[in-house]
Amino acid sequence: LAKTTQPISMDSYEGQEVNITCSHNNIATNDYITWYQQFPSQGPRFIIQGYKTKVTNEVASLFIPADRKSSTLSLPRVSLSDTAVYYCLVGSQAPGGSYIPTFGRGTSLIVHP
Amino acid sequence: EPEVTQTPSHQVTQMGQEVILRCVPISNHLYFYWYRQILGQKVEFLVSFYNNEISEKSEIFDDQFSVERPDGSNFTLKIRSTKLEDSAMYFCARRGPTGELFFGEGSRLTVL
Numbered sequence: 001l002a003k004t005t006q007p008i009s010m011d012s013y014e015g016q017e018v019n020i021t022c023s024h025n026n027i028a029t030n031d032y033i034t035w036y037q038q039f040p041s042q043g044p045r046f047i048i049q050g051y052k053t054k055v056t057n058e059v060a061s062l063f064i065p066a067d068r069k070s071s072t073l074s075l076p077r078v079s080l081s082d083t084a085v086y087y088c089l090v091g092s093q094a095p096g097g098s099y100i101p102t103f104g105r106g107t108s109l110i111v112h113p
Numbered sequence: 114e115p116e117v118t119q120t121p122s123h124q125v126t127q128m129g130q131e132v133i134l135r136c137v138p139i140s141n142h143l144y145f146y147w148y149r150q151i152l153g154q155k156v157e158f159l160v161s162f163y164n165n166e167i168s169e170k171s172e173i174f175d176d177q178f179s180v181e182r183p184d185g186s187n188f189t190l191k192i193r194s195t196k197l198e199d200s201a202m203y204f205c206a207r208r209g210p211t212g213e214l215f216f217g218e219g220s221r222l223t224v225l
Contacts, residue, residue: 032211043148043204043216044156087156091212098169099212101146103156 004088009108018075020107022088025069030092033064033071034101038085044103047086048073075109083111116215117145117205123221129194134220136188136205144208147180147190148216149173149201156204162188195224 005023012018024033032051036044048055050062050071061074075082087106091099118137126132136145147159161168165182177193192199200223206214 032213034213036214038156041202041219041221043202043206043219044214046209046213046215049211049213098161098163099208100158100161100169100171101212101214102158103148105155 004090004104006086006088006104006107008105009110011110011112012078013112014079015077018078018082018109018111020073020075020086020088020109021070022073023070024088024090027068027090028092031068031090032092033062033068034089034091035060035062035071035073036087036089036103038087038106044087078109078111080111080113082109084109116207117217119203119205119217119220121220122218123223125223125225126195128197128224132192132195132199132222134190134192134203134205134222136190136217137186138188138207142207144168145188146206146208146214148204148206150204151198151201159190159203192222195222197224200224 032049034049035047037047038044048060048062050064052064055062063072085106085108087103089101120135143164145162148156150156158171160170160174160180162180179191182188202219202221204216204219206216
């Protein structure tokens with residue numbers, strides 16, 4: 001299972017763009033990169049998933065360079081409600097095999113007024 | 114709207130008592146996970162359940178834990194004899210086509 005490294009914490013201000021980078025040097029060919037958001041006392045919430053290049057949805061963008069050894073979650077114009085822990089996970093479901101999404105400590109983002 | 118509904122939202126129990134936590138998927142899915150999160154700690158994998166059988170389980174998932182899908186819809190996690198250290202949030206999740214997880218809102222278990 002590919003190990004991921006991301007900053008423990010980040011601070012930002014309302015209205016700014018926030019970029020959280022995750023390193024996954026030993027990502028496998030079939031692995032997807034998935035990001036989750038978690039608020040206190042709630043379950044992690046799926047934000048975005050990608051395999052290569054760029055993915056964008058209504059919540060965030062995910063940038064993945066060609067070597068796929070890192071990825072960057074981009075949150076445009078954050079608000080106070082974006083204060084949460086953000087997790088980067090890497091892995092895949094092999095045909096007929098099992099996959100255990102494993103959460104690390106994540107990045108604690110605090111958005112200030 | 115959550116992908117899965119969990120009940121109860123909060124349960125307080127005495128040490129040694131049995132607890133059953135329930136997970137109800139919104140639609141028919143085959144692959145589910147249970148995770149737990151002790152206050153201030155990481156989200157930890159407990160067990161995965163595929164097509165009515167345990168697929169994988171962690172070291173945490175010892176003999177006092179069990180999972181089943183008794184009626185083909187509800188998916189339960191049972192803790193036979195609770196300990197103080199079982200106090201945590203317990204999350205059920207269903208898996209999407211590329212391994213992404215969709216979590217329920219969780220059940221908070223407090224063991225006194």
